[in-house]
Amino acid sequence: MKRVMSGMQSSGTLTMGxxxxxxxxxxxxxxxxxxxxxxxxxxxxxxTTPQDPKLLKEQTEAVAALYFASGxxxxxxxxxxxxxxxxHAEMGWIMNTLSYMGELExxxxxxxxxxxxxxxxxxxxxxxxxxxxxxxxxxxxxIVPVGxxxxxxxxxxxxxxxxxxxRYGETFKIPSSEIPEVGARIMSLQDAKKKMSxxxxxxxxxxxxxxxxxxxxKKIMRATTDSGNEVRFDKxxxxxxxxxxxxxxxxxxxxxxxIEKKYDGLMYGAFKKDLVDVVVxxxxxxxxxxxxxxxxxxxxxxxxQGAEKAHAVADRTxxxxxxxxxFVLPVNKLKK
Ligand code: ATP
Ligand code: LTN
Numbered sequence: 001m002k003r004v005m006s007g008m009q010s011s012g013t014l015t016m017g018x019x020x021x022x023x024x025x026x027x028x029x030x031x032x033x034x035x036x037x038x039x040x041x042x043x044x045x046x047x048t049t050p051q052d053p054k055l056l057k058e059q060t061e062a063v064a065a066l067y068f069a070s071g072x073x074x075x076x077x078x079x080x081x082x083x084x085x086x087x088h089a090e091m092g093w094i095m096n097t098l099s100y101m102g103e104l105e106x107x108x109x110x111x112x113x114x115x116x117x118x119x120x121x122x123x124x125x126x127x128x129x130x131x132x133x134x135x136x137x138x139x140x141x142x143i144v145p146v147g148x149x150x151x152x153x154x155x156x157x158x159x160x161x162x163x164x165x166x167r168y169g170e171t172f173k174i175p176s177s178e179i180p181e182v183g184a185r186i187m188s189l190q191d192a193k194k195k196m197s198x199x200x201x202x203x204x205x206x207x208x209x210x211x212x213x214x215x216x217x218k219k220i221m222r223a224t225t226d227s228g229n230e231v232r233f234d235k236x237x238x239x240x241x242x243x244x245x246x247x248x249x250x251x252x253x254x255x256x257x258x259i260e261k262k263y264d265g266l267m268y269g270a271f272k273k274d275l276v277d278v279v280v281x282x283x284x285x286x287x288x289x290x291x292x293x294x295x296x297x298x299x300x301x302x303x304x305q306g307a308e309k310a311h312a313v314a315d316r317t318x319x320x321x322x323x324x325x326x327f328v329l330p331v332n333k334l335k336k
């Protein structure tokens with residue numbers, strides 16, 4: 001059996017970038033009976049940037065419901081909230097003490113995100129990768145499905161795991177990232193130099209998984225393109241249309257080459273109109289299921305089921321880690 005572990009922040013509503021870059025792989029990995037999967041909503045990570053309490057609650061429930069609506073199955077996988085398993089915070093602290101300032105300073109996500117908070121950078125943004133390392137290591141993950149932007153964090157996790165193993169004896173599996181070949185970095189619809197991100201202030205830059213068809217249409221038709229009209233994949237010269245072609249390909253299963261053939265001689269307008277249909281067709285059934293889940297009142301129970309599975313693994317790891325580090329264990333945890 002292989003362990004699979006991943007998470008998404010409840011810092012906004014999931015975008016098509018999250019869906020293409022991560023959820024599609026979650027599903028593929030879940031459907032392999034050789035894998036045991038843990039998928040979490042990382043609400044403790046979400047608060048590394050300021051969150052309104054009411055919004056955080058709503059977004060956390062929405063992200064969890066979207067996992068299920070996308071086909072992540074509560075019986076096959078453990079789906080849970082990070083804050084329901086306190087070992088995450090504990091392991092995050094331990095990883096924090098194991099890490100060096102220099103290696104955290106090199107993280108590109110920290111460099112990007114801290115720019116938005118010039119005057120007072122939240123220290124949680126700086127130590128974010130150590131909390132994330134704890135997430136993976138608690139479950140002894142073999143495979144971590146993520147988008148391209150998280151690769152550096154997983155490399156750091158591997159270093160921290162090796163450091164721990166060397167200092168305290170063999171404890172952690174060394175996790176590997178699984179990044180899709182196509183769609184690992186979906187770009188903003190308004191600025192092809194920026195990653196599509198759910199916390200972007202420019203709403204036109206992203207499409208969420210719960211956007212209505214008319215909103216999807218507006219955002220795609222207004223997406224920036226170059227001044228030409230040839231539907232041709234060229235990331236350097238034509239980054240905007242290439243991004244839209246990537247989205248089309250990932251959601252329809254049609255290869256980039258075949259998309260080029262299909263739209264040979266046609267203009268951007270015709271391509272964009274079809275892309276609207278492709279996106280709406282993909283998200284409509286998910287949105288229908290999402291509504292049913294939100295209305296059924298079963299979400300909290302499904303998350304409880306996930307938390308129990310997560311606890312069983314995470315609590316064992318944290319005890320082992322603490323014992324190896326020389327912590328005095330409470331009397332009811334002492335081995336007979
Ligand atoms: P935030 O804007 O709050 O930083 P985000 O939209 O970048 O959030 P995360 O919760 O940080 O999303 O990421 C969840 C998962 O989705 C990660 O595996 C991440 O790599 C992937 N992901 C996020 N954005 C994209 C994107 N534009 N293209 C492909 N994958 C993405
Ligand atoms: N940092 C990740 C979210 C995340 C994660 C994880 C992903 C937190 N913990 C563990 C994989 C495994 C992000 O996407 N920004």
